[in-house]
Amino acid sequence: MAETRRAMTREAYGRALLEAGKEDERIVVLTADLAGSTHTKYFADAFPNRFFNMGVAEPNMMGVAAGLAMSGKRPFASTFAIFAAGKPWEQIRQVIAYPRVPVRIVATHAGLTVGEDGASHQMLEDIGIMRILPNMNVIVPADANETTAVVKFIARFDAGPVYVRLSRAPSPVVFDEPPPFEFPAATVLSPGNDISIFACGNMVSVALEACRRLAEEKISAEVINVSSIKPLDAETVITSVTKTNAALTVEEHQIIGGLGSAICELLAAELPTRVMRIGVQDRFGQSGKAEQLLSYYGLSEQQIVVGAKEVLK
């Protein structure tokens, strides 16, 4: 197999943020002692007076970001997903989501692909705890180029708060250039008739690989990149499943609360369908290499192929 092309979503974020910052001086950036890791350092170097390092104090960072947004700024607050969604969840709920304050929370280092740092840093619950908040929007870009498009979009999005989920490890390239992005965002990347495979983030490229494997076995899978988990593109989901009558979801997240749950909630109400959810099976991660972990926890092309056949049995 040819070597997979990869690029870091967090680096794409940092570059796109710098560009956005050049165009709009209302953009301000906050981090909690992770300017380098989140690649917000490019912005910090270019616009030191619009960059605020808040130290290891994420709850305060979210409140400060809200205060800046309420004063006409367009804040981006970035840290690792575990500290962006988990630690300050209550602050996000009270002073960002409830009053619908347009803070852009861009979280890096989500999921198992954090790798060696282990379970304490492998955020696998963030999609769930963010999307449950009224007014919150949740975006999981499929790769670096989609990240660029997303940053451009949210820089101008003032209708409410946004949570963006990025990775640590370089992500397989899905798009050769930044694709169009608008809410609600779900795109059919590979059309098919037998089963709908809904994927987000790093799992999109894995789903596309599985789709090719399934094609060899005469199974026609449709792969949908669900970039915005919330708002969910109900029309695209329903259209696909109406055609295929079978669904599989795959995400680098707990099977509870994330993309799989969002799809099941929609289908249960609109189009009851059997859904196979591939993700982390209600357990914590551990140290290891990114690729090893994905395979160990069943987030592989092989698992999708097996799962799809199981659904179609």
Place this chain on the structure above:
Amino acid sequence: MDSITILKKKATEIRCNVLRMIHHAKSGHPGGALGMADILTVLYYRYLRHDPLRPDWEERDRFLLSNGHTCPVLYAILADQKYFPDEEIWKLRRLGGMLQGHPSTAWEVPGIEVSSGSLGNGLSVAVGMAMAAKLDQKGYRVFCQISDAECQAGQTWEAATAAVHYRLDNLCIFLDWNQCQIDGHTEEVMDVGDIAAKWAAFGWRVHEIDGHNYDEIIAAFDSFAQTAGSNKPTLFAAHTILGKGVSFMEDDPNWHHGAPNDAQLKEALASLLVVS
């Protein structure tokens, strides 16, 4: 009448309305609201640069109430200043009313600057607003009320650290130091010790005042008005009395929350009006 007498009469009127609205709502938190009536009256009727007809005026001073449960005092003042019609206060805590049990900008209440209620959150937002003012080189000031019990919350100290780091001399906190919280006296629940000294140690300019003494309150505001360029945020460590002005409520943690019944309201209003 001299100006202090006028302010005191206004504070009494505000206290009466606090009690009336909580009595009418049949729930709420009178203790802290009565305790902060003097400082907030001096703020709103003497120092705050604001315009009730233009609540979104960009250059306005901001006041953020972090210990949101004391909101009846703020609602009473905002209604009196015509931010919204008086009738609203009779819908306090009622379905569909904009005056929620804890105040929120989600309900677009004119004059409300932050959603609060979860203790420890407000100061961080105030810090963000003060930072924005600095960034835009605007002259507005940010005032924020916090409670002594909020000094038990870690986030308060995160915000206290950041305000000093970013040299926010346009930020002024009123610390409602009444030594009471819902479970009892602060000393017994979780002693916060000499909080004035703690804030000073964090790098704040601290004015320790009697929160019911108008000369001291005014002197503290006058001093804050001259801090521009000092690079340090200011805190009024205000010794206050929970339930101030209503003898049977004073310093009784049981009045942290709870609505007066008809007889208690009558007695409370009588005791307030006698003093004034």
